[in-house]
Amino acid sequence: MALFGAPIAHEDHAQRAAHAALDMQHALAGYRAELERTRGVDFRMRMGLNTGLVVVGAVGDNLRMDYTAVGDTTNTAARMQQLAEPGQIVVASATERLIAPYFELEPLGTFTVKNRTQPVAAYAVRQPKSHVTRLAARASQGLSPLVGRDEALAMLNQAFTAARAGRGQVVFVVGDAGIGKSRLVYEFRQRLGDAVTWLQGESVSFGQSSPFLPVIEVLKRIFGIEDRDPESGIAGKIDAGLEVVGDDAAALAPYLRYLLSVDPGDAGVARLDPMQRRGKIVDAVLRLAAARSRRRPLVVLFEDLHWIEVASEDFLKRLIESLPGMAVLLxxxxRPVYQPPFGDRTYFWRLPLQPVAQEDAIRIVRATLGAEDLPPDLATLIARKAEGNPFFLEEIGRTLVEQGAVRLEDGRLFAAASAATITVPDTVQDVLSARIDRLGEGQKRTVQTASVIGRQFALELLQRVSDVQDQLERSLAELTRIEMIYENVEGSEREYLFRHALTQDVAYGSLLQAERRRLHARIGAAIEDAYPGRLEERTEELVFHFTRGEVWDKVVQYAREAAGRAAGLFIDARAVELYELALDALARLPDSPEHARTGIDLRLAMRAPLWRAGRLEPLFERFKEAEALATRLGETSSLDTIYSFLVQYHWAKGEPQRALEYGQRCLEMAEARNDLGLRVTGKFYMCWACEGLGRYREGVEHARDVIGLLEGPREQERFGLSGLPYSGVCAVASWCLAELGDFGGARELLRQGERVAVAADHVYSRTTLAICHGYLLLHQGRPADAVAILGPATKTCREKNFAGWLMLGLSPLAYASALLGQTVEAIPLAQEAITAQEKTGAFVNRAYMHMTLARVYLEAGDLERAEASARTGLGFADQHAERGWRGWNHWVLGEVAARRDPRDPAQAEDQYHQATRVATELGMRPLAAHCHVGLGTLYGRLTRQRKAQEHLTIATTMFRGMDMLFWLEKARATITAMGGHL
Ligand SMILES: Nc1ncnc2c1ncn2[C@@H]1O[C@H](COP(=O)(O)OP(=O)(O)OP(=O)(O)O)[C@@H](O)[C@H]1O
Ligand SMILES: [Mg+2]
Structure with missing residues (x-):
């Protein structure tokens, strides 16, 4: 077995392997003839090739390995070999993809391979195609539209203008693999057209041992020599081509013939000392070039100087020296690794190619995918990964299609998988691995170690973890020179960045798992040592390294800290993720009471972020687990917190009775132990439960108790809740008072809550209060003021993911908008509240949300839907014992019935009476007043004037008393319309 691309990766390892296989067959042909002759044996060899990742055995260090490659890739290669006829070379599709542009291949069909579900396509390798450049190979798949190279082309033109006038110029086009050097000169050539003679030679990565390779190519082109030309033909073409130099032709011819591997016709050439001969050859080529350029301007292109061998390089030195008098543009x-040894001249131009701009990058991706439009997030993601390198852009695009990460249908693109799962394409990987592998050992180690730290890495850290201390500075200098990394001069400490994110990915990928783990652990420890006072800002980084380094106790410690900080900033999803991470890590540590206690604390800490995100069920799970642990350890204080959570949980689930029972239990325990926190958290949700049950006065009492308990220095404490309990009870109590019609009292409570929330600068609590304030204003009949508050408050809820309060804010916002005549906007808002709550599995206030939707439909004149919605609301109210909402839903049904058929009052009357009964029982004066308006209006239409008068008078008196002026006006208008007066 022979391995290519290991231990040193090459970007063209597959081509090398195919060349080697063909050369072996070629060499064996002679041996075969000999065996046939001497032994009468027909000897032929078959070969199989495949490309992919292999696992190599027992690793010493990166360069000294025990080479046994195992795995899928080698199995498939063996299968290809078995498939081959004697004397044949067979490659699998993975290799075919890479070598197809450069070799003639014959498809053999598909075959099954052990352990692989998909059959593999096989191809026989015939021979290399004659001279294909890499860009031409890509061009056969179609070139992307050229983007962003106007300036570079203009500069080439300028240089050409000078050269054409007989002042030879040299342009160095410099840039990373794939940045577009070849493409640029290709485009330039198209623009020049036939006005010049264009000569071109490439160096190849495996050509270092063939002297003058690119020069030979140039000459072949000058002379028009084809690969199949016989020797005599070549000699003739050389002589003809040399006519331009005139009398000296005969003297130069032998050297050029020698160079082109035909008999020089002069035995002296072969006898010359090699160095001398090289000099003569160069002279000959230069003379030819000079003569040609006098006839017609020449553009001579030497591609890929980073692979050039010394002979050609010497030739270039000489050419460059004699250039000033020639009409030649060189x-x-x-690539940046190469340092041109030609010094500095006035006729030199350096043309460094920059990455293409983001919008240009997107054009390339679109063209590659053949799609008119691209999902914007996918487009930017690819653009960001490839960082403006056209080759990477094209390859990432192709890989996405090949891997099925995107689908193309009717010219439109769909992302099939999460865009974040983009992997580095093989081709790009090959280029980058080759680049990394060609580095010196110290530099390679440095790049690999740095890749574990991150895209950006501080020298301080690298010094602490590097295995190549003595070479570090030198390595970094060299890596900077070849532009693999650059120094970030902005920060206060010395810091470097990988110039390309993909280089970091590939370097990281080149490390074995165990090695990565070791480095991550070391880096984590190094961060702790290096920045002792500043660990707080680095917790996420520490979590990252210790997780990958599998230092579990540290993961628990830092993930917990980072989670706490994230929760403090309301980045709740991240906070939850980090807590989960900490729990996972904890599970890997041995069981101990201390760890169990940490497990309880972590779970209890998840309460606020999960609650705010409306994720009730996972929260319940976590608390159940905590309960089991706490019971086992006999941790009473944790159990207290758990029970206080159950008050909250049952409230949210729409089980106010159970919430109250658990609350009562909390209060008893709090009493027994004189525990303030427990008393406060217990009461807090009892207060909410009372609101749900319609026990508004009791709710206010609980609230006042909490205020009394906290007033003063403890106002700003949270006791594990999402918001400040002080502000929170003010908010609930204001809601209760609004139902009772005490708007002044409600407003006063809101002010109190607001004072504390502002002092604590607590966004969640302030948002809560704002929503209750909006509800209050709406209830009182000030829809415009309500919208002014609810609009921004719900926006904050969306931005910060305050799920529960978003639902509670959307409903009043919807109804306020409807009252202002915007029913079209209001309907989806009211519906959104309901769907949002359905998602969380909570039920509290669902009856209210349906009632609101019903009222919005009523405003829109859609009686059908209004009725359906109110009936649903009624169902929820009954199911969850929410008596207040029961009353309101009856009222809405009364309104529906009254409008539907005013001549048959029985239905409407019945609904209004039921609503009134609730209102009376619970002290809901605004609801009672609304019922009176409803009944009065109903009787008015039936010309039962006296009764109408009676109800409307009560209503107006009540509205006036409660300062509900909007509704007062409405009631008055009704009276006027009926021709009555007060
Ligand atoms: N400005 C551009 N606009 C559109 N496509 C481009 C542009 N530049 C390069 N490409 C495409 O990107 C791919 C790589 O370009 P090219 O072969 O010129 O890179 P290179 O710099 O010569 O790389 P290498 O160092 O490997 O030779 C090609 O398919 C090319 O068509
Ligand atoms: Mg190129």
């Missing part, structure tokens, strides 16, 4: 392309 174009040289190379």
């Amino acid at each position: 174009l040289l392309t190379h």
